[in-house]
Amino acid sequence: AQSVAQPEDQVNVAEGNPLTVKCTYSVSGNPYLFWYVQYPNRGLQFLLKYITGDNLVKGSYGFEAEFNKSQTSFHLKKPSALVSDSALYFCAVRGSTGGYQKVTFGIGTKLQVIP
Amino acid sequence: NAGVTQTPKFQVLKTGQSMTLQCAQDMNHEYMSWYRQDPGMGLRLIHYSVGAGITDQGEVPNGYNVSRSTTEDFPLRLLSAAPSQTSVYFCASTIGQLSTDTQYFGPGTRLTVL
Numbered sequence: 001a002q003s004v005a006q007p008e009d010q011v012n013v014a015e016g017n018p019l020t021v022k023c024t025y026s027v028s029g030n031p032y033l034f035w036y037v038q039y040p041n042r043g044l045q046f047l048l049k050y051i052t053g054d055n056l057v058k059g060s061y062g063f064e065a066e067f068n069k070s071q072t073s074f075h076l077k078k079p080s081a082l083v084s085d086s087a088l089y090f091c092a093v094r095g096s097t098g099g100y101q102k103v104t105f106g107i108g109t110k111l112q113v114i115p
Numbered sequence: 116n117a118g119v120t121q122t123p124k125f126q127v128l129k130t131g132q133s134m135t136l137q138c139a140q141d142m143n144h145e146y147m148s149w150y151r152q153d154p155g156m157g158l159r160l161i162h163y164s165v166g167a168g169i170t171d172q173g174e175v176p177n178g179y180n181v182s183r184s185t186t187e188d189f190p191l192r193l194l195s196a197a198p199s200q201t202s203v204y205f206c207a208s209t210i211g212q213l214s215t216d217t218q219y220f221g222p223g224t225r226l227t228v229l
Binding site for chain 2: 004032034036041042043044045046049051090094102103105106107108
């Protein structure tokens with residue numbers, strides 16, 4: 001069975017500092033990895049995804065994520081945090097082996113950017 | 116495009132009542148899913164549909180029914196509401212069956228069962 005772990009319930013970072021939100025995964029075959037963001041009282045919005053190719057993926061709002069196959073990780077990063085980045089972030093994984101693959105989400109990490 | 120829409124935004128039910136959560140998308144997406152979001156548990160898949168007339172169970176299907184009579188609509192029915200079904204419910208759609216496809220989420224329905 002596939003799984004996603006987001007080891008931190010909350011990450012606090014000062015505005016202007018770099019941020020990292022961690023994600024590790026377990027899946028059969030090649031992983032397809034996603035990051036979504038949820039602002040208060042809103043649905044999830046797509047940020048970025050890794051399918052294949054370059055291990056560094058760039059997405060919306062200046063976010064990027066680094067795929068590390070040996071460590072089975074897909075950490076979300078941003079060089080300089082904004083207060084408006086404060087939200088709940090979900091990592092998700094889909095397997096690539098056969099048929100319609102359901103998505104497995106992590107439990108989410110709350111990012112708090114402090115002015 | 117309106118994207119994925121959900122109604123109602125909020126609902127309070129009494130134990131044993133039934134209701135239908137509505138979901139519609141105007142992007143002509145084949146795949147639609149229902150998730151529930153609970154604190155500390157992330158999103159869990161309830162039911163999904165790979166096209167009109169085809170539905171299947173997710174990881175937490177008990178107490179819920181779905182149907183997909185059109186590409187656009189994917190309603191979720193609570194047959195006899197229980198307090199354990201208090202949650203935030205999200206509908207999502209995906210353009211196709213590829214594992215690489217992005218999901219588009221609705222704004223959610225916050226359900227409280229008393």
